Amino acid sequence: MPExxxxxxxxxxxxxxHSFCPGCAEPVLLxxxxxxxxxxxxxxxxxxxxxxxxxxxxASCKSVCASFEANAEKVFDMASLFMSxxxxxxxxxxxxxxxxxxxxxxxxxxxxxxxxxxxxxxLSAAATRNENILVFCHDNEAYMNTGIQQSGSTPREAWTTxxxxxxKDAKKDIVRIxxxxxxxxxxxxxxxxxxxxxxxxxxAKDIQGFRFIHLFTxxxxxxxxxxxxxxxxxxxAVASRVFPLYEVFGGKKYVINKMPDKIPVDDYLRLQxxxxxxxxxxxxxxxxxxxSQMDYLKKLSLIKSQA
Ligand code: SF4
Numbered sequence: 367m368p369e370x371x372x373x374x375x376x377x378x379x380x381x382x383x384h385s386f387c388p389g390c391a392e393p394v395l396l397x398x399x400x401x402x403x404x405x406x407x408x409x410x411x412x413x414x415x416x417x418x419x420x421x422x423x424x425a426s427c428k429s430v431c432a433s434f435e436a437n438a439e440k441v442f443d444m445a446s447l448f449m450s451x452x453x454x455x456x457x458x459x460x461x462x463x464x465x466x467x468x469x470x471x472x473x474x475x476x477x478x479x480x481x482x483x484x485x486x487x488x489l490s491a492a493a494t495r496n497e498n499i500l501v502f503c504h505d506n507e508a509y510m511n512t513g514i515q516q517s518g519s520t521p522r523e524a525w526t527t528x529x530x531x532x533x534k535d536a537k538k539d540i541v542r543i544x545x546x547x548x549x550x551x552x553x554x555x556x557x558x559x560x561x562x563x564x565x566x567x568x569x570a571k572d573i574q575g576f577r578f579i580h581l582f583t584x585x586x587x588x589x590x591x592x593x594x595x596x597x598x599x600x601x602x603a604v605a606s607r608v609f610p611l612y613e614v615f616g617g618k619k620y621v622i623n624k625m626p627d628k629i630p631v632d633d634y635l636r637l638q639x640x641x642x643x644x645x646x647x648x649x650x651x652x653x654x655x656x657x658s659q660m661d662y663l664k665k666l667s668l669i670k671s672q673a
Contacts, residue, residue, distance in 0.1 A: 375401030384438035386431040389586040389593030391557040391600065392504050396432065396475075398560055399502060399581075400439060402567040403471055418470035420444060420458060424451040424485060426477035427511045427585075428504065448484045451476050452492035455499045463498075471500055471571060478505040482518035482538050493547040493576050500570055500577045503540065506585035514588040521608075522655070523648055525640040526588070532643060536655070541580050541614065548617035549576040554609065556582040558600035562611060562623055582609045590639020601626075602634040607660040612667070620667040631656050 379400035386393045403419050421443040423433045432438040434445055446454040451474040459472045481489055481503040492499060508526050509515040516526040516533050519540070523532040545552045551573050555563040563581075570577040582603055584596040591599060603609040604626060611623040631653045635641040644652075 377401055377404050379404050379440045380432070381438045381440065384432045386427065387585075387587045387593075389591075389596050390427070390431075391582075391584045391596040392427060392506070393432065394557050394560075394596075395504060395555075395563070395581050395583060396428065396439070398563055399567055400441065402564050403441075403473070403571055418442070418462075418467065420470060420472050422446050422451045422455045422458065422472065422474045424448045424474075424476055424480040425511075426475075426480060426504070427506070428475060428477070430511050446474075448480055450488045451480060451485055452488040452497070452499065452501065455501075456492055456495070456497045459498055472498070474499060474501045476501065476503050477510075478503060478507060478519035478540075479509045479517045481505075482540055486518075489544070490547065493544050493549050493578070496549060496575045498575055500579075502579050502581055504581045504583040505540075506583045506588060507537070508585075508588050510585050510588045523641065523644060523652060525590075525643060532648075539659075541578075541612075544578050545614035545617045545620075547576075549578065550574070550616060551577040551613070552580075552617075553578075553613040554580045554582065554611050556600045556604055556609060556611060557584065558597050558604065559611060559624065566613065588640070590642070591637060595637055599634065599637055602629065602637070605629045606631045606634040607656050608634055610660060610663055612663065620663065622663065622667050 375397060380397040384393055419441040421441055423429045423443055424446045425448045433443045455472045455474045462470050476485060505519050507519050507521060508517050514527045516529045518538040520526055520533050521537045525532060541552055541554055551570050553566045555566050566579060570579060582600055584599045586593045586596060604611055606629050608631060613621045632649050
């Protein structure tokens, strides 16, 4: 069981009435992230003196379900083109700095389609320049709000509407790619481990420079998953090592945060209709790949921990 699956935010920053699908993990993550961003003792001098938070949201489930039609967030939220949320955030940051508003948080909130594919050039360029922005990627592993098409984040063998026999390519390792830009902070977080998520958001918001948090975001609609299993599937993803929880500081120091008792990857796969077609041999291949990636991550955490 997860150590804690529910952490009540000190302040609600997400209105009721958003239109995410039932059971979607994203509003849970968004609610937690917003509440942590809003809590800031150094600037909490009363309601009117709170830190300014400006989201930049490209096309995604959030843009449809919470931002511009539902208007469910109690923060500024600026729409951006699919490919350029980090560019827009960079311009915004520069403008705020020109006006001396340096404690404002500029927060691109990108789906995997934007972060891994369409906006990857913009994201990589912002990381290279070490822009002072805090980027979140809510990763539901496909283009969900346009009809469940594969993205660079879709895992190998997963069904989507354009990979009906399973995706042939591997999921892009966005965390390691961005860490290799040498940026100050990159981390992963999952909805079954909210304390871990909140701690990482607290840490990230006080770091200067480019920060990126990769959010594992179960999508009942696209994963063909029962609506009541988003938290459970997130816990299984971490326990099976499919989605390890870790941080990378300065592109060098890798820290693995949680290593629950290891379970077979099949325990994670079999609850999801998108993997229903898998035969035993394919599951064994996935298990080998997950084990090998975890071994590599462990080596990085050992080799680079003293760097
Ligand atoms: S399509 Fe998936 S990620 Fe998008 S709102 Fe629905 S459940 Fe959430």
